[in-house]
Amino acid sequence: MRSVRLLAAAFGALAATAPAFGQDIKALPGAPQNSQKAQTAASPAAPADPFAAIPEAKPSDVASVDAIVTALYDVISGDAGVKRDWNRFRSLFYPGARMIPTGKNAQTGQVSARVASPEAYIKANEAFLEEGFHEREIHRHADAYGNIVQVFSSYEARRKLDDDKPFARGINSIQLFNDGKRWWVVTVAWSPETSDHPLPKGYAGKPAA
Numbered sequence: 001m002r003s004v005r006l007l008a009a010a011f012g013a014l015a016a017t018a019p020a021f022g023q024d025i026k027a028l029p030g031a032p033q034n035s036q037k038a039q040t041a042a043s044p045a046a047p048a049d050p051f052a053a054i055p056e057a058k059p060s061d062v063a064s065v066d067a068i069v070t071a072l073y074d075v076i077s078g079d080a081g082v083k084r085d086w087n088r089f090r091s092l093f094y095p096g097a098r099m100i101p102t103g104k105n106a107q108t109g110q111v112s113a114r115v116a117s118p119e120a121y122i123k124a125n126e127a128f129l130e131e132g133f134h135e136r137e138i139h140r141h142a143d144a145y146g147n148i149v150q151v152f153s154s155y156e157a158r159r160k161l162d163d164d165k166p167f168a169r170g171i172n173s174i175q176l177f178n179d180g181k182r183w184w185v186v187t188v189a190w191s192p193e194t195s196d197h198p199l200p201k202g203y204a205g206k207p208a209a
Helices: 036-042 065-076 086-091 118-129
Strands: 093-104 111-113 134-145 148-158 168-178 183-192
Touching (some): 065 134, 065 148, 065 183, 086 093
Parallel strands (some): 093 183
Antiparallel strands (some): 148 168, 168 183
């Protein structure tokens, strides 16, 4: 949706390897403001049409649940030095969508979540991903009701496609919405696998060689 840098570098002082969809979490903006005046000054005016800033999606990326989940993994993956197609990434997300990495602080033991926009995710992770990062889905469970779908998608992350073993695994929780024309990503929340929380049976895929 969601690597070798420790989450100490990504989420303050977390001890696990960074999850899929959020590497350099400390770089994300979002320190709380104490005054309404400060909040107002820090928040740009919303555009009249929130869809106007979203690039047009490839029809094949948003035609089905499988297509948009596949696109979400594909667009952040690539070899070292390969620029990611960030407009394709932006095109997958509904206005106001959120990316939420979670994890445990190694020093305090506090479990925390950090809420960021897709744009903040790009700014925080662009350089890291271009060092070489491949993420693939290894299992999916989806529940649907009306126009919404909740996907639990477990993942493996590698620096290179031919690496024998992943350096990180975890689960992406992906919320999707269909407006009658296409699918949109509304939220991606993720948690890395740790010794305390191994991937559950059925989500771990085949054992690494």
